Amino acid sequence: xxxxxxxxxxxxxxxxxxxxxxxxxxxxxxxxxxxxxxxxxxxxxxxxxxxxxxxxxxxxxxxxxxxxxxxxxxxxxxxxxxxxxxxxxxxxxxxxxxxxxxxxxxxxxxxxxxxxxxxxxxxxxxxxxxxxxxxxxxxxxxxxxxxxxxxxxxxxxxxxxxxxxxxxxxxxxxxxxxxxxxxxxxxxxxxxxxxxxxxxxxxxxxxxxxxxxxxxxxxxxxxxxxxxxxxxxxxxxxxxxxxxxxxxxxxxxxxxxxxxxxxxxxxxxxxxxxxxxxxxxxxxxxxxxxxxxxxxxxxxxxxxxxxxxxxxxxxxxxxxxxxxxxxxxxxxxxxxxxxxxxxxxxxxxxxxxxxxxxxxxxxxxxxxxxxxxxxxxxxxxxxxxxxxxxxxxxxxxxxxxxxxxxxxxxxxxxxxxxxxxxxxxxxxxxxxxxxxxxxxxxxxxxxxxxxxxxxxxxxxxxxxxxxxxxxxxxxxxxxxxxxxxxxxxxxxxxxxxxxxxxxxxxxxxxxxxxxxxxxxxxxxxxxxxxxxxxxxxxxxxxxxxxxxxxxxxxxxxxxxxxxxxxxx
Amino acid sequence: xxxxxxxxxxxxxxxxxxxxxxxxxxxxxxxxxxxxxxxxxxxxxxxxxxxxxxxxxxxxxxxxxxxxxxxxxxxxxxxxxxxxxxxxxxxxxxxxxxxxxxxxxxxxxxxxxxxxxxxxxxxxxxx
Numbered sequence: 001x002x003x004x005x006x007x008x009x010x011x012x013x014x015x016x017x018x019x020x021x022x023x024x025x026x027x028x029x030x031x032x033x034x035x036x037x038x039x040x041x042x043x044x045x046x047x048x049x050x051x052x053x054x055x056x057x058x059x060x061x062x063x064x065x066x067x068x069x070x071x072x073x074x075x076x077x078x079x080x081x082x083x084x085x086x087x088x089x090x091x092x093x094x095x096x097x098x099x100x101x102x103x104x105x106x107x108x109x110x111x112x113x114x115x116x117x118x119x120x121x122x123x124x125x126x127x128x129x130x131x132x133x134x135x136x137x138x139x140x141x142x143x144x145x146x147x148x149x150x151x152x153x154x155x156x157x158x159x160x161x162x163x164x165x166x167x168x169x170x171x172x173x174x175x176x177x178x179x180x181x182x183x184x185x186x187x188x189x190x191x192x193x194x195x196x197x198x199x200x201x202x203x204x205x206x207x208x209x210x211x212x213x214x215x216x217x218x219x220x221x222x223x224x225x226x227x228x229x230x231x232x233x234x235x236x237x238x239x240x241x242x243x244x245x246x247x248x249x250x251x252x253x254x255x256x257x258x259x260x261x262x263x264x265x266x267x268x269x270x271x272x273x274x275x276x277x278x279x280x281x282x283x284x285x286x287x288x289x290x291x292x293x294x295x296x297x298x299x300x301x302x303x304x305x306x307x308x309x310x311x312x313x314x315x316x317x318x319x320x321x322x323x324x325x326x327x328x329x330x331x332x333x334x335x336x337x338x339x340x341x342x343x344x345x346x347x348x349x350x351x352x353x354x355x356x357x358x359x360x361x362x363x364x365x366x367x368x369x370x371x372x373x374x375x376x377x378x379x380x381x382x383x384x385x386x387x388x389x390x391x392x393x394x395x396x397x398x399x400x401x402x403x404x405x406x407x408x409x410x411x412x413x414x415x416x417x418x419x420x421x422x423x424x425x426x427x428x429x430x431x432x433x434x435x436x437x438x439x440x441x442x443x444x445x446x447x448x449x450x451x452x453x454x455x456x457x458x459x460x461x462x463x464x465x466x467x468x469x470x471x472x473x474x475x476x477x478x479x480x481x482x483x484x485x486x487x488x489x490x491x492x493x494x495x496x497x498x499x500x501x502x503x504x505x506x507x508x509x510x511x512x513x514x515x516x517x518x519x520x521x522x523x524x525x526x527x528x529x530x531x532x533x534x535x536x537x538x539x540x541x542x543x544x545x546x547x548x549x550x551x552x553x554x555x556x557x558x559x560x561x562x563x564x565x566x567x568x
Numbered sequence: 569x570x571x572x573x574x575x576x577x578x579x580x581x582x583x584x585x586x587x588x589x590x591x592x593x594x595x596x597x598x599x600x601x602x603x604x605x606x607x608x609x610x611x612x613x614x615x616x617x618x619x620x621x622x623x624x625x626x627x628x629x630x631x632x633x634x635x636x637x638x639x640x641x642x643x644x645x646x647x648x649x650x651x652x653x654x655x656x657x658x659x660x661x662x663x664x665x666x667x668x669x670x671x672x673x674x675x676x677x678x679x680x681x682x683x684x685x686x687x688x689x690x691x692x693x694x695x
Contacts, residue, residue, distance in 0.1 A: 006621075006622055006624055007622075009621035009622045010621060010622025011622075012621070013618055013619065013621050013622060016618045016621075017615050017618050017619070020611060020614045020615050020618065021611075021615070023611075024607075024611040027607070028607070031604075031607075047603075047653065047654065048603055048604070048607050048650075049649075049650040049653065049654045050654070
């Protein structure tokens, strides 16, 4: 705030000096010109005090009718001069002040000062989000729904203004600033004790790299999530220990390869990472084995081609540039016309991956291909979220939106870090295991996608359970899987993973005893999640779940009815 | 030569000299202390203060602080004079005069610090 005060003072120097001079001259004049008394005889001039009083109400155009006594003509002449002088002086001052307020530099200084003040006063833990384009917005909205706090740095003024108008539950400081500059990161609270992590989600790899380096150097204790689309950037980020690097193309290519290679695992991943509450498409589109066409051999096409080659799938490539990859048919062209598609062997192909950087071209290619070969399996890349309506109308079997993939990945890492461990372990456990789990999940949740969440058995996240364990109680996992209104019924949830120090227990058995410090991953309905929360925090509910006994009343009643427990 | 520097120095020194002019003389004798001199001292001090606005260096901050002290003291002297002459009507008795003059004396001290700072600043400049 000090900055702005000095800025105003500096700019107001000239008008203030002018005002002081005008007042001084006016007062001086009035104290020199002789007056006149009631009988018309000459009287001494006004004293400095009276002159100051008179000029004060005249100059500000308040025009108080009170004059100490009627003026002589000489005084009146001077007062005319005073009035015009002071009006000019005040107008000049006010215009200068107004111009200053409208000045864009001043506005920026003002909003920066407010931003700094709001960040400094952050009383809850928050995340620093750099870049608020399509990806950033998706992440922000989801975080806001969960009631988490965040600070936004965005390089486009228009986006920041849109953010101000958006209806957030929490107070969101957003600044129009270049996140590549470390000082802006510091302004946004990089070293704030409550800053929990940094999300580098700008659409420039170079900027994300700069942010990640700055965070590593300036506050190494907090995690960084960075989005990277080039392999060079990924390697670079990994070289200095960025905690999570999200490359949407590689990530998607991995999913696609998984779908081809291990359909049951893929189904499991889809079931656990989708948007909770939505229906899983049935049957889930599984890319067929056979001959594929890859249209557009950029970052995306290359990532997919690599996985296909590893999987032993045959594919041909359509790209305007000659890439000269031996062993695969390459057609030079865009694929928007029928000829290159047919030349690439569309009639015999099982599927097509349409992955150019242009949404209109992608749609055109996919529609042409579908017209020639209606049973084709289509995997499409959608670059802009704004085109969603078109892509939904086309109904490709798999639609890949890079910004959505990054956003989902970020949210999964922030909310359920255990899920990543679980899915990795599940892939290793194999198809048969995954198929069995799929059936269990389908029995319990039908085709709805369940919520997944982490629970840590400690004093903050599971107070009642923690206290009970600390007092020597024994709680098994099955106790937590019961319904708090009816103990005999099973709740709509399934414990997926238990992490005890470094050991992972996949699908822990119901009679597994819980220990303090355990991490648990659950999948379940939102009601089950609420019920579980109740059990984790309320001693009474927990006691009922474990023993079937209900307690009414408080401490005194308990002492009277259960003397044996009060003695221990 | 820089006109801005000339004006800056001029007003600071003038503020001190006018203040001194009002201050010299017997402390309780109103004949020695004309109110116009006090008026001029107040006006020039205010201008000197505004000239010091917006300099964010350490020495600039001290400059502004001394000026603000001088303003405060001189305005207090002015108010004391106005109250004695116009509000209570007791006029410039030796008691009133000495309190007005001693307030102005305090302002003079602040102005002297200001002038000293100006001289030191100039002496430190190696050009």
